[in-house]
Amino acid sequence: MFSTYRSVKLFLSVSALALLGTSWVTMQVSETDKNPLADNSKIDKLKLLPGFKAEHLYSPSENGQGSWVSMTFDDKGRMIASDQYGGLYRLKIPAVGSGLTKPAVERLTVGNDTLGMGYAQGLLYAFNSLYVMVNNRSNPRFPKASGLYRLQDTNGDEQYDKITLIRELKGEGEHGPHSVVLSPDKKSLYVVAGNHTDVPQMDAYRLPSNWQEDNLFPLIKDPRGHANDRMAPGGWVAKIDPEGKRWELIGAGFRNEFDVAFNENGDMFTYDSDMEWDFGTPWYRPTRICHVTSGAEFGWRTGNSKWLPGNPDNLPPLLNIGQGSPTNVFYGANAKFPQKYRQSLYAFDWSFGIIYSIHLKPKGATYEGEREEFISGSPLPLTDGAIGPDGAMYFLTGGRRLESDLYRVYYTGSESTSTAPIAANSTPEHKLRTSLEQYHGEPNPAALAAAWPNLSHPDRFVRYAARIAVEHQPVDQWQAKALAETNPQRATQAIVALARQGKADAKSGAINTLLKINYAQLPESQQFDVLRAFELIFLRMGAPEAADKSKIIAYLNPHYPAKTALLNRGLSKVLIYLEAPGVVSKTLALMDKKQEPGMEALDLTPSTASSDLILRNPQYGLDIAKMLEKVPPLQQTYYAVMLSRQETGWTPELRTKYFTWFGNAFKYQGGRSYVGFIDRARKLALAHVPKDQFEKYNKLSGSDLLTTSGNDLAMGYAPKGPGRRWQLDDAVAAVGNDLSGRNFEQGKKIYGAILCSRCHSIQGSGGDVGPDLTQLGTRFSNKDILDAIIHPNKAVSDQYASTIYYLKNGQSVVGRQLSEDKTSYTISQNPFATDQTRKILKKDVTSTKFSSESIMLPGLINALNPEELKDLMAYLKAGGNPDNEVYKTNGGATKGK
Numbered sequence: 001m002f003s004t005y006r007s008v009k010l011f012l013s014v015s016a017l018a019l020l021g022t023s024w025v026t027m028q029v030s031e032t033d034k035n036p037l038a039d040n041s042k043i044d045k046l047k048l049l050p051g052f053k054a055e056h057l058y059s060p061s062e063n064g065q066g067s068w069v070s071m072t073f074d075d076k077g078r079m080i081a082s083d084q085y086g087g088l089y090r091l092k093i094p095a096v097g098s099g100l101t102k103p104a105v106e107r108l109t110v111g112n113d114t115l116g117m118g119y120a121q122g123l124l125y126a127f128n129s130l131y132v133m134v135n136n137r138s139n140p141r142f143p144k145a146s147g148l149y150r151l152q153d154t155n156g157d158e159q160y161d162k163i164t165l166i167r168e169l170k171g172e173g174e175h176g177p178h179s180v181v182l183s184p185d186k187k188s189l190y191v192v193a194g195n196h197t198d199v200p201q202m203d204a205y206r207l208p209s210n211w212q213e214d215n216l217f218p219l220i221k222d223p224r225g226h227a228n229d230r231m232a233p234g235g236w237v238a239k240i241d242p243e244g245k246r247w248e249l250i251g252a253g254f255r256n257e258f259d260v261a262f263n264e265n266g267d268m269f270t271y272d273s274d275m276e277w278d279f280g281t282p283w284y285r286p287t288r289i290c291h292v293t294s295g296a297e298f299g300w301r302t303g304n305s306k307w308l309p310g311n312p313d314n315l316p317p318l319l320n321i322g323q324g325s326p327t328n329v330f331y332g333a334n335a336k337f338p339q340k341y342r343q344s345l346y347a348f349d350w351s352f353g354i355i356y357s358i359h360l361k362p363k364g365a366t367y368e369g370e371r372e373e374f375i376s377g378s379p380l381p382l383t384d385g386a387i388g389p390d391g392a393m394y395f396l397t398g399g400r401r402l403e404s405d406l407y408r409v410y411y412t413g414s415e416s417t418s419t420a421p422i423a424a425n426s427t428p429e430h431k432l433r434t435s436l437e438q439y440h441g442e443p444n445p446a447a448l449a450a451a452w453p454n455l456s457h458p459d460r461f462v463r464y465a466a467r468i469a470v471e472h473q474p475v476d477q478w479q480a481k482a483l484a485e486t487n488p489q490r491a492t493q494a495i496v497a498l499a500r501q502g503k504a505d506a507k508s509g510a511i512n513t514l515l516k517i518n519y520a521q522l523p524e525s526q527q528f529d530v531l532r533a534f535e536l537i538f539l540r541m542g543a544p545e546a547a548d549k550s551k552i553i554a555y556l557n558p559h560y561p562a563k564t565a566l567l568n569r570g571l572s573k574v575l576i577y578l579e580a581p582g583v584v585s586k587t588l589a590l591m592d593k594k595q596e597p598g599m600e601a602l603d604l605t606p607s608t609a610s611s612d613l614i615l616r617n618p619q620y621g622l623d624i625a626k627m628l629e630k631v632p633p634l635q636q637t638y639y640a641v642m643l644s645r646q647e648t649g650w651t652p653e654l655r656t657k658y659f660t661w662f663g664n665a666f667k668y669q670g671g672r673s674y675v676g677f678i679d680r681a682r683k684l685a686l687a688h689v690p691k692d693q694f695e696k697y698n699k700l701s702g703s704d705l706l707t708t709s710g711n712d713l714a715m716g717y718a719p720k721g722p723g724r725r726w727q728l729d730d731a732v733a734a735v736g737n738d739l740s741g742r743n744f745e746q747g748k749k750i751y752g753a754i755l756c757s758r759c760h761s762i763q764g765s766g767g768d769v770g771p772d773l774t775q776l777g778t779r780f781s782n783k784d785i786l787d788a789i790i791h792p793n794k795a796v797s798d799q800y801a802s803t804i805y806y807l808k809n810g811q812s813v814v815g816r817q818l819s820e821d822k823t824s825y826t827i828s829q830n831p832f833a834t835d836q837t838r839k840i841l842k843k844d845v846t847s848t849k850f851s852s853e854s855i856m857l858p859g860l861i862n863a864l865n866p867e868e869l870k871d872l873m874a875y876l877k878a879g880g881n882p883d884n885e886v887y888k889t890n891g892g893a894t895k896g897k
Contacts, residue, residue, distance in 0.1 A: 042405060045377045047804070047812050051338075051413025054375070057093065058103055058406040060398070065089060065105070067398035068406070069327075069383040070179075072123040072130070077389040080108070080130060081406075082120035084399055088132075096392060096410055103406075110151060110160045115142060117151060117163065122179035122259075124189070127242045128152070130160060131189065135176045146172045148180060148191060148244060166244030171197030175227075175235070179259040184266040188241055192270070194256035195227060195234040195300060202238065204248040206295040206440040208471050210500070211252070213301050214313070216535050216577050217283075218645045218684055221303035223676025223711050226277065234300035237270070237292060251296030253307075253314060255285075259384075260292065261331040261345060263360060264422040265430065267367075268292040269318070271326035271347040272300075276620070279323070279627045280670020281677055282638035285309075286606040287324045288317035289347060289358055291366045293461060294437035295468035304641065304677060309603035310566060312496055312529045313536065315464060319358065319369035322606030323613055323624055324349035328384045328395075332357075333422050336391030338415040343422060346374065346385065350399060352616045353380030362425060365433035365461035371607055372810045375409065378616050378851060391419060429459045436462070439469035447473050452481070456489035463493055471497050483509045488517045492529045499536035507541035511548045515555055524567060524601065531556075531570035538577060553580045561590050564598030565635055576642050584649040588657055591636045599635070611829040611838070615802045615814040615851065623671060625830045632668035636661070637678070644684035655689070655697060662701035666713060679710035717749030719863040726861050726869070731786045734866040739874040744882045747875030750868055754860050762880035777877035777886070785876060789861055792854035802851040803827070807844050814851060815840075 042056040060068045066083030073079055079091040088108040094100035110116030119142055122133030130151040138145045147168035151160035169177045175194035183190060202209070211232040213219070221228040235254030240247050250268075257270040270290050278284040283304045290298055299307030299314035309316035328348040332341050345358040357374035360367040375395075381402050385395035391410070398404030411417055426434075436454060439447035447469050454466035470478060479502055482494035495510045502510070514533055522530065534552065538544065544552060557580045560571040568590060575583045590596070599605075611628060614621035640661055650658075662682045666675060682701045689697050707714045724730075751762075761772045776785065805813045805825065815827030815838065824839045861869055878884030 042407075045380070046407075047373070047376045047806060048409070049372075049374060049810055051411055051415065052375075052409055053412050055096075055101070055408045056405060057101070057394075057408055058091070058105065059404065060089070060406070061402075061404040063105070065107075065404075067401050067404040068396045069399050070120050070123045070133075071384045071386055071394065071396055072125045073386065073389055074125040074130070075128070079103075079388070079394065080123055080125065081384075081396065082118055082123055082132070084121070085119060085401070087115045087118035088120070088123075091406075093388070093394075093408070096390060096408070108159065111163055117144070117149065117160070118142060119144070121177065122181075122192070124180045124182060126182045126186070126189070129242075131166075131180045133177050133180045133191070135172055135178070137172045146170070146177050146197075148177070150244070166240075167200060167247070169193065169197055169200060175256045178257075181260050181262075183239070184262045188239055189244075190250070190260055190268070191238045191240060191247075192257060192260055193236055194258070195230050195254065197235070199233065199236050199249065199252070200247065202247045202249045204246070204441055206248065206250050206437075206468070207233070207252055207297055208295075208468070208501070209249070211297075212539070213305055214536060214539055215301060215305040215307065216539065216573050217305060218641060218681070219303060219305055220641070220677055220680045220684070222275075222277065223673050223680055223709075224277065226275070226673075227302050230302055232301060233297070235272070237268070250294065251292045251298070253296070253298035253300050254290070255300045256326075257290070258327045259329045261329045263331050263343070263345070264333060265424045265426050269329060269331075269345050269358075269360075271321070271329045272298065272317075273326050274323060275671075276323060276623060277671040277673040278304075278677075279623060280632040280634075280668065280674045282634040282641075284671075285604060286320045286322050287326050287349070288321060289319040289345070289369055290315070291318045291461075293366075293433065293465065295440045295465070308566075308569065310525065310528055310601070311532050312460075312463075312467075312493065313500065313532065315461065316603055318360075318367055319371060320604065320606045321347070321349070321356065321371065322608035323351070323610060323620075324354070324608075325351040325620075327382055327399075330386055332387060332393075334391065334419065335387045335393060336417040336419060337393075337411050338413070338417060341374075341411075342419075344372075344374075345369075346393075348382040348385060348395070350381050350383065351620045352613050353377045353382060354616075355382060355385070355395065362427050362430065364427060364459040365429035365465075373812060374810075376616075376812055378804075378814070391417070429457075429462055432457070433459070433462050433465045436465040436469050440465075440472055443473050448478055448481075452478075452490070452494075455493040456487050463489075467493050467497050470494070471501050475501050475503075479506060483513050485513065486516070488522060489526055489529075491517060492526065492533050495533045496529070496536060499533065499540045502541070504541045507537060508545065508548055510537050510541070511544055511552065515551055519555065519559065524564060524598075527559075528566055528570050531567075531574055534574050535570075535577075538574075544578075549578055553578055557581070557583075561586055564601060565596040566598055566601040568596065568635070569602075569638060572639055572642050576646050579646065579648050581649070584643065584646060584654055584658075587639045587643055588654060591639050591661060593635070594633060596635050611836075612813055614829050614831070615816070622831070626669045627671065627674075628830050628836070630667070630669045632665065632670050632674065637665065640665070641677075641681040644681045647688045650688075655693075656700065658685070659697045659701040663705070666702045666705050673711075675706070675713060676709075676711040679706055683710075717746075717753045719750065719753060719865075719868055721863060721865050721868075723863040723865065726786075726790060726864075728783070728787055728790050731790065731861065731869065732783050735782050735786065735870055735873050737782075739870060739877060739886050740888060742871050742874035742886065744875065744878070744887050746868075747871040747873075747878075748880070750864065750872045751875050751880075754863065754872075773876060774879040774881075777879055777884075782873060782877075785873065786861075803848050804851050805840055805845050806847045807840075808846055809844070813838075813840060 043054050046054050066086040068081045069084040071081045081089050090108050091103040091105050093103045107114050119134050119136040120132045121135040124131040132149045135146050148166040150164040152162040153160050154162050175196035177193045177197050179192040181190045233252035235257050236252040237250045238247050254272045256273040260268050260270045274287045283306045297314045307314050327350045330346050332344045335342050347356045355375040357372040359370045381397050383396045383399045388394050393409040395407050451466040451469035454462050457463050482498045485491040485494050562568050610624050614625045665678050762774050802814050803817050815829040817827050819826045824841050826837050874886045878886040
């Protein structure tokens with residue numbers, strides 16, 4: 001549901017003991033006094049824009065009602081919400097300014113049971129019914145499977161007695177079925193599902209249903225197994241009638257879009273997720289805001305096969321956000337907010353606790369977006385939200401059984417909050433695009449005349465709509481027209497359509513149509529489109545015949561390498577596939593470059609700086625911190641993986657240079673799957689090495705650096721486990737009172753394995769992000785130390801706390817302040833690279849406050865078994881000294897076995 005941090009993080013964070021991001025005295029005082037920086041108010045942790053006020057209304061988790069993840073308002077203005085793993089609740093919320101602070105909450109009875117319905121990740125009240133999107137694998141407690149259900153009150157008793165299953169959906173979990181949303185005209189519904197939900201049989205398809213993986217890049221599925229059985233088209237959005245009798249696929253190609261929202265023009269938007277395990281790889285795509293037009297495809301594919309935004313057969317994002325875990329989106333049209341915020345899309349990030357206000361400005365047939373941090377907090381695991389009938393914003397936090405809260409935000413400033421309808425404002429390109437979208441469906445005799453000229457329209461979204469319209473018409477009506485087309489851009493788009501919809505017997509004709517285009521005279525984007533058209537021909541129609549292959553090589557090879565990263569990706573992909581002469585040496589020469597010009601044209605740059613996220617949520621931010629400490633060379637990695645399929649053209653010198661690159665690549669740091677991806681590419685390349693040279697290149701490429709699985713570096717000790725979710729009392733009992741005779745070397749390895757040394761010094765060695773631990777054992781009991789490890793947020797000393805800087809532009813920055821002068825603050829945002837600093841001008845700062853979040857993760861010891869925990873505690877109690885009394889057994893220190 002909320003991105004994919006499903007795995008237990010064993011390397012987990014900034015050191016076992018930012019713990020001890022506490023001063024030594026504070027560990028022995030009362031909980032209230034422990035952390036003078038901690039703010040006990042749920043409101044005070046929120047960062048709000050000027051003029052806005054927040055209220056904390058309710059805490060479901062404090063009332064034993066689970067963790068709420070979805071909400072809607074019924075026709076009487078009451079909120080209905082669902083526990084992620086429980087039932088439905090209805091709330092009567094007191095009016096703003098009424099003086100009342102708590103809603104009246106009731107557990108809904110559905111049918112004859114209080115758990116007759118629940119486990120909902122989407123709720124919608126419409127058509128005198130409550131629509132419930134259940135996300136669940138049938139179990140004894142709640143036997144209903146994933147799917148869309150309709151609840152009705154047929155006897156007027158204010159409870160739902162009729163349950164209708166509209167359609168069961170195959171898929172569950174965090175990437176399963178998500179939301180159900182009312183259409184702008186209030187006549188139909190939209191259903192939203194993530195990439196672990198099968199596309200059910202549809203009655204109509206705006207996106208043609210013959211989707212494929214469509215990537216010549218050598219397929220490497222996620223080395224840790226995520227989504228390895230999930231193929232095209234990924235997450236999807238469908239339109240249905242209120243009874244669910246007719247289903248129409250609108251768009252697909254998402255990873256895990258959670259929700260959709262519509263603006264005043266009736267345009268649909270979503271916030272799609274990233275794959276954080278892919279950090280540091282060239283196929284990583286940030287979380288992004290997408291404008292979901294008719295027939296839209298956004299190119300998610302499993303493993304390393306995700307498409308570039310520049311591919312003409314998919315659409316680009318409206319705005320890249322950055323790392324995070326998208327959940328809810330909604331539009332502010334009905335809010336009692338100033339006009340700017342009524343015309344905003346609100347996008348929720350669960351991981352880093354940010355509600356973004358996306359200000360949309362028409363741009364051709366689509367929009368450009370500018371993000372603003374509307375609300376943020378740490379921690380603030382945002383799940384769902386809506387504009388209520390009173391014009392206030394309501395939002396929930398929780399999910400994954402976390403502490404759950406309901407908030408309300410409203411405007412108290414001086415600007416007008418008129419709720420008059422917002423007038424639609426569409427451009428000529430927007431009107432043209434929507435007119436073409438009427439041909440996305442059944443064949444229409446008027447379609448080709450309307451669409452064909454627009455295959456060369458300057459606006460990309462218009463071109464896309466035109467091509468989809470063409471693809472919906474019988475191929476025999478337009479194949480000859482495509483092969484005879486002489487306009488370069490129309491010809492390219494027509495061949496993309498023909499490759500996707502035509503038969504293999506048109507392959508040579510399609511190739512020769514492209515070869516007639518003067519490639520050198522095209523702008524970069526059109527050159528890339530030509531390269532993609534060739535790729536699609538090879539993928540859909542088959543490898544070119546020998547004569548055509550030679551022609552294509554002669555046509556493209558003189559242009560490789562190109563001057564920009566985008567074209568070099570496209571050219572290397574096609575020319576390596578064709579085994580063009582000199583392609584190995586040319587590509588290896590490109591791998592010598594640290595950075596290629598034109599990386600921005602890849603459209604993969606986030607608008608939120610990755611370093612700004614690290615200290616907002618250490619549980620997720622420290623993966624980013626590790627990568628930013630030594631960022632892998634993205635473009636080099638792309639070429640290295642592409643060359644792994646190359647069989648010919650190698651000399652001993654070229655092979656040595658190539659496989660040496662792999663050995664060096666393991667020195668960089670990426671997401672959890674980075675090492676595994678590099679190793680899988682390495683092994684694909686080794687398959688082309690002569691058998692008698694295999695061991696030489698295997699070792700040269702870093703085989704000795706890896707664990708048996710190839711997913712991790714073999715760097716000393718790894719916790720043996722089995723781990724557990726250690727609670728304080730259990731940990732104290734496991735450690736006991738006698739640590740004598742424990743293994744010093746084992747304790748030292750464990751201390752390093754869970755990254756304590758990255759932040760803490762002991763015996764003069766280690767980091768300085770947290771306090772020195774050498775004297776730890778002389779001051780604190782086992783229970784004190786374990787409590788600080790398991791609950792690091794209980795006490796965060798101002799000496800080691802992060803500071804939140806609120807800026808005039810509405811953003812906020814989190815970092816550890818190192819120094820300040822008359823004009824600026826100098827901060828460090830990455831605990832793994834404290835030498836990387838940033839200056840913040842004081843004139844840009846409106847206020848500051850200490851963060852109550854420790855840099856350290858809670859529960860760092862969860863990877864350890866009881867014996868490992870004892871060895872760690874002995875090492876800490878001894879302050880890293882092998883001659884400490886802890887290690888004395890029968891007069892001698894136990895340093896080894």
